[in-house]
Amino acid sequence: xxQVPVQTIHRDPQxxxxxxxxxxxxxxxxxxxxxxxxxxxxxxPKPLDLRSTREQRSLLHGISLRSNFHTLSPRSFHTRRDTIxxxxxxxxxxxxxxxxxxxxANPMTDPSSMDGMMGMMKNQMAMIIPNTLIMSWIxxxxxxxxxxxxxxxxxxxxxxxxxxxVGTKDMDPRWMSxxxxxxxxxxxxxxxxxxxxxxxxxxxxxxQQMGQMGPQAPQMFGPxxxxxxxxxxxxxxxxxxxxxxxxxxxxxxxxxxxxx
Amino acid sequence: xxxxxxxxxxxxxxxxESLVHNSRTLHNLQSLTASLFGVGAGILGLESYSGFFFxxxxxxxxTLLVYAxxxxxxxxxxxxxxxxxxxxxxxxxYFRSPFDFWTAGLTNGLAGFILxxxxxxxxxxx
Numbered sequence: 001x002x003q004v005p006v007q008t009i010h011r012d013p014q015x016x017x018x019x020x021x022x023x024x025x026x027x028x029x030x031x032x033x034x035x036x037x038x039x040x041x042x043x044x045p046k047p048l049d050l051r052s053t054r055e056q057r058s059l060l061h062g063i064s065l066r067s068n069f070h071t072l073s074p075r076s077f078h079t080r081r082d083t084i085x086x087x088x089x090x091x092x093x094x095x096x097x098x099x100x101x102x103x104x105a106n107p108m109t110d111p112s113s114m115d116g117m118m119g120m121m122k123n124q125m126a127m128i129i130p131n132t133l134i135m136s137w138i139x140x141x142x143x144x145x146x147x148x149x150x151x152x153x154x155x156x157x158x159x160x161x162x163x164x165x166v167g168t169k170d171m172d173p174r175w176m177s178x179x180x181x182x183x184x185x186x187x188x189x190x191x192x193x194x195x196x197x198x199x200x201x202x203x204x205x206x207x208q209q210m211g212q213m214g215p216q217a218p219q220m221f222g223p224x225x226x227x228x229x230x231x232x233x234x235x236x237x238x239x240x241x242x243x244x245x246x247x248x249x250x251x252x253x254x255x256x257x258x259x260x
Numbered sequence: 261x262x263x264x265x266x267x268x269x270x271x272x273x274x275x276x277e278s279l280v281h282n283s284r285t286l287h288n289l290q291s292l293t294a295s296l297f298g299v300g301a302g303i304l305g306l307e308s309y310s311g312f313f314f315x316x317x318x319x320x321x322x323t324l325l326v327y328a329x330x331x332x333x334x335x336x337x338x339x340x341x342x343x344x345x346x347x348x349x350x351x352x353x354y355f356r357s358p359f360d361f362w363t364a365g366l367t368n369g370l371a372g373f374i375l376x377x378x379x380x381x382x383x384x385x386x
Contacts, residue, residue: 016383123361147382148382149381149382150280151308151311152308184378187375188375190372191295191372195292246267246271
């Protein structure tokens with residue numbers, strides 16, 4: 001019966017009340033605060049003027065015609081397509097038709113696009129400031145305490161991450177210090193926020209970072225996009241559609257369905 | 261002419277918003293139950309592999325219950341046409357793909373599971 005003796009460390013049970021619970025509660029409350037701060041700071045989208053609304057809606061009209069063409073009869077589809085392509089190519093829906101050939105304005109100088117930039121800045125700030133504060137708070141008060149033991153073994157490589165500030169060489173990497181409990185909370189509290197705040201909450205910074213890392217959807221009406229070029233591309237897309245209707249051969253399908 | 265698959269999709273279209281709503285509901289359920297499984301595993305004092313097996317088993321049971329109680333009855337009784345059967349069975353009427361349905365829960369809830377597992381293991385076994 002030669003077993004490796006299990007390391008046991010006698011810890012003061014007060015550690016739970018004075019380290020573990022405060023960190024957890026602070027993390028949860030910060031998440032809630034961040035959610036409501038984001039809600040409060042988000043500015044309502046400014047109403048667009050008539051001409052730029054027309055520009056956007058007519059582009060959307062072309063796109064929805066392209067994706068739903070199969071519900072139209074051939075005749076009405078062709079009429080719509082001809083109208084839209086003519087208007088697109090002549091630039092009838094453009095916001096200011098005389099600026100057709102020129103390159104788009106620099107988004108940094110355009111005052112209307114500064115709002116979007118400010119919104120992004122605010123979000124970044126709402127993420128960075130609480131994280132920095134909590135990290136330094138934990139480092140200042142709780143560094144060097146061993147508070148818990150992970151229920152699963154880890155390799156030695158995790159030691160420097162989990163036991164930052166604990167200078168004991170031979171300790172099992174399963175023992176974790178307060179800073180690693182902070183990281184665990186950061187990853188795992190998403191479900192708690194889902195439960196508390198509803199689904200599309202802004203509480204977890206992890207979800208937001210994931211969203212930023214993912215493939216960015218091309219901004220359709222963002223600053224820097226040339227509407228004339230978008231119109232021409234869309235006209236080309238519409239022109240190559242080979243029309244068919246869902247009602248083609250519907251009698252055949254109906255009869256087949258009846259026979260079975 | 262369009263391909264057969266394309267035509268099927270146009271005749272009986274899938275609404276993206278509903279698919280997203282279904283996935284989100286399932287995601288909510290899974291992350292909540294994963295945290296509760298973590299509480300269970302921590303109180304039972306499971307360690308290493310047995311804890312992860314516990315999680316695997318119970319999240320599969322959860323998904324199976326959703327399938328058996330919520331999806332299969334309505335989907336089968338509404339007599340799936342040949343089109344839906346060809347595209348991957350009854351699940352494809354409600355979710356993007358069956359693979360997604362069966363395995364997405366494991367990754368969704370894992371972080372929450374580890375959090376509550378560690379917390380309750382620490383509190384009980386200390």
